[in-house]
Amino acid sequence: MDDAAVLVPPVKLPAERELAEQAKAVPMLGYALKLARWAAPHRAVDEFGDLTVPDRAPAAQLLGLAPAEGEVPEEAEVEAMRAWSLACDLDLVELGTTAAGEHVAVPGPDLEPAEEGDPETVLELWLTAAGIVRELAVEADSLPEEGAPPEEEEAAAGEEDEDGLSEVEEARDAAAELLDEALQVLYETTAFAEPGNETVPLGVLAALLVVPEGEEPSEELLGDITDVMVALDPMLGDLAELGLVDYRPIDPELFDEEEGAEPGPEGAAVGEAPLDEEESARFGLVRLTPLGQYGIRQWLLEDGYDAPLVGELAQGDAAELLRGVCESTNVLPDEELRVWITGKEPVAAARELLAAARGDDAYAPMRRMLCVSALNLLGAPAEPAVRDVLDDPELGGGARAWLTALGAADVPVPERQMALWTVVDTFAAQLLDSGGDAELLRELIDDLPAIGDPASYFGELWRVDHPYTADVLEAIGELHPDRAVAKEARKAAFKARSRN
Known part of the structure; x- marks a missing residue:
């Protein structure tokens, strides 16, 4: 790879x-x-x-x-x-x-x-x-194409012509690199695909290998995409024989029909309207099988990559689950949570998760966010366990918000201190989870009741006893669209830093 x-x-x-x-x-x-x-x-x-x-x-x-x-x-x-x-x-x-x-x-x-x-x-x-x-x-x-000059054929056979042999080696290395990249892209695409949507048109696969991310394919790139499609076609056909992929090859009559035109990544000739699904399929369809995923994962592991399986982090208790998800960079959190709760009694599982979510260490806000996600998966049967922590200073605010979202009508309004602490904790979890993704943080910022009297609001917020108070205020100061509110947030962040 x-x-x-x-x-x-x-x-x-x-x-x-x-x-x-x-x-x-x-x-x-x-x-x-x-x-x-x-x-x-x-x-x-x-x-x-x-x-x-x-x-x-x-x-x-x-x-x-x-x-x-x-x-x-x-x-x-x-x-x-x-x-x-x-x-x-x-x-x-x-x-x-x-x-x-x-x-x-x-x-x-x-x-x-x-x-x-x-x-x-x-x-x-x-x-x-x-x-x-x-x-x-x-x-x-x-290998040289059929009908190649005799000296090229001799070079391919390892005879005499060293320059020709070098070209064959270079071609082999290029083909190996292309196939490895294609299999890696298929592996990643399949990992994120919804069940039943794992099949990829060959033109799309080729485009993913050729076109820089975020760009539209130019006519020159469309030619490169076609070259990649043609190169991958026989190789994928060979892999299909061992069940590594399901593959519908390029229709051999296609290029005769399209003589003088160049197939595009959607299976249409350049300048023509996109083809319907059946016509597009004639340009090749590929699906990585479960065996293919297994094989590529083994090759990735042999090459020294970390290639995890869904559910690997869900084999221990709730504390191990939440800690593992927080510390892993290549993880699908909801999938790990779903595997962990499967077969567990909802109230007992919820209590274990809530207990594991407590703490004031660096990952604690993210653990509490993951705990809420797990509670969402458990649904209404977890309600008794959530009601048990309504007065918990770390869990109470999130518990009340969860019950309200569930539709419970008798949820007590949190005390001011608990509400402010939960605001900081929620922001901190997003900072940890997204690395400070501006769009996600702006969504939270839009809900802050700070427009009317920012000095008073942030005057309360900077006093919240939370390890991430200053970081949260700095993020608000950088991203809030109202300049006056942003200025008060930065002043509050300075006070929070000074207190520490």
Whole structure:
């Protein structure tokens, strides 16, 4: 994967047993397993470990690639040979020589546990196979085009022409980088996609790789997008064979139809109106499968990236949950909270969360904000636990606001000191959570009752005993649109700093 700093979003993955079942259902891996079993107790091979000529047609028939009776097409034999090669690469069959000097293949030690569906064995085999196919896809993309001059073909074969060989290496590195970047973008896009919306048009994927963020594609960039689409098309097709992606390739007739025009990122020719959904799909559609997410995550981990799973922070108690979410940079808070509360009794869960939200340490305001988010997920059944903390100096203000939002009519108005402390705490949580995102803070600032008499309001606010009082006042002073109010907030911030 790319060496640049990457913040990898958390992903949801099925259980390993379910992933293993999906891996065994991938035709190419299934073929390799069948051929490995077919090799028992041993099967003659040629000096290169390939199937002998008499065995190739029966192998294709065994795999259902050709009718049981009659002539076997050459392409079926080629496919069987590919499956046999994969079985050898995965050590599902082991090669050796008999005492009589015959070359033979026998089933490897991983065959039986793989056939029985052992998740660890199956996923390790699938991941190895995916890595092999990934490398072969890149190699194929970097070879000289058919009909290239003989000297280029020799260079691709590693013969004589060093300059040509260097060009092939450069092309291979470029293809590998492009594929890695595309898989990384697919991984991130899938992580944030709503269920059922994981499919990405190939043109959109190419545009994400080519067009700088925030810019519209120029005609020149549209040409680059087309080049990327064409380069990715065969590579994604190869990865689809191992179930890493679901892929609908570019319609080969498309470029003949669009002769003289250049396809745009939405699947329309430059200067033409966007095509309908079915026509656009002819330019390629790709979806990263759960197996694909699993594989890319493993590659990311091998490359030293932090690639978390949704729910990893939700395995301990409420204190561990809230602390973990606060301290993690690549986390989906609502997902972690949702995983944690699943199956828990609402009142007991709410009490545990509220207890964990107390404190005056650096992350305490953010913990209280997360606690409210979790209470929202628990809903009305958590109400008894929330009512128990109405008079708590740290939790009471948020508890009253939560009950009011729930529609409760008998919520007591908080005392002035509690109300002011809650204002500071709410602002502090946003400062911590968003890093001072101006838009979010302005929404809170708009609700402040400071316009009429800012000196009086901030005269109270700077005296609030909260670790973030001065920081909150400084933020208000920087962002409030009313210059008089902003000036009073800055003066109050100075007084709060001086007091400390």
